[in-house]
Amino acid sequence: xxxxxxxxxxxxxxxxxxxxxxxxxxxxxxxxxxxxxxxxxxxxxxxxxxxxxxxxxxxxxxxxxxxxxxxxxxxxxxxxxxxxxxxxxxxxxxxxxxxxxxxxxxxxxxxxxxxxxxxxxxxxxxxxxxxxxxxxxxxxxxxxxxxxxxxxxxxxxxxxxxxxxxxxxxxxxxxxxxxxxxxxxxxxxxxxxxxxxxxxxxxxxxxxxxxxxxxxxxxx
Numbered sequence: 001x002x003x004x005x006x007x008x009x010x011x012x013x014x015x016x017x018x019x020x021x022x023x024x025x026x027x028x029x030x031x032x033x034x035x036x037x038x039x040x041x042x043x044x045x046x047x048x049x050x051x052x053x054x055x056x057x058x059x060x061x062x063x064x065x066x067x068x069x070x071x072x073x074x075x076x077x078x079x080x081x082x083x084x085x086x087x088x089x090x091x092x093x094x095x096x097x098x099x100x101x102x103x104x105x106x107x108x109x110x111x112x113x114x115x116x117x118x119x120x121x122x123x124x125x126x127x128x129x130x131x132x133x134x135x136x137x138x139x140x141x142x143x144x145x146x147x148x149x150x151x152x153x154x155x156x157x158x159x160x161x162x163x164x165x166x167x168x169x170x171x172x173x174x175x176x177x178x179x180x181x182x183x184x185x186x187x188x189x190x191x192x193x194x195x196x197x198x199x200x201x202x203x204x205x206x207x208x209x210x211x212x213x214x215x216x217x218x219x220x
Contacts, residue, residue, distance in 0.1 A: 027079045031087050040085040040095050044102035047077035051109035058116040058168065067113060067168030074106065075161045100135075103157060107131045110164045114193070117167050117186030124190055130197030131160065134204055146211035155200025163193045 054070035085091040167189035
């Protein structure tokens with residue numbers, strides 16, 4: 001769903017911010033064009049390919065500046081696959097699985113980009129592991145029918161895309177590292193991603209706890 005009410009319904013009743021509303025308008029405009037004829041699974045796969053290309057720009061070519069538009073393009077593709085599926089009536093369970101797998105592969109590619117930007121492997125693994133754990137917890141809670149656990153956390157995929165884009169943009173503008181801090185851009189944003197992941201996990205755990213039905217009926 002690309003309308004505000006549909007987005008809110010899919011995200012635990014959370015009302016979209018002005019930024020999200022603008023994003024939904026962009027997706028609606030793109031879906032209304034020729035892109036609607038592209039199979040949703042192809043869009044999902046294309047998003048992964050674009051992120052792998054972004055990694056190659058850093059690891060192979062040493063061009064971090066190209067990562068920013070490529071990460072933005074991957075984010076747009078990530079929003080388009082579901083929107084096209086719903087608009088054209090091609091939404092199906094297998095498509096949701098393909099989309100989920102593509103998202104996790106994309107998260108690995110994002111971690112690889114930070115590693116190529118100089119982030120320590122330990123921080124990258126911690127950041128990506130938190131993503132996998134958060135998404136697994138959400139999926140398991142939804143599978144057993146807990147309502148409300150799809151609510152948005154601070155650690156959602158758009159945040160991860162923004163974090164990596166900022167790291168690459170910083171590396172392109174200030175190759176020597178973060179001014180004043182003396183850290184590499186990959187290090188700074190791998191730590192940021194991990195910290196945001198911890199907060200997001202806490203939010204999701206709280207949501208799961210609130211969604212759990214009581215074990216016993218209340219005593220009257």
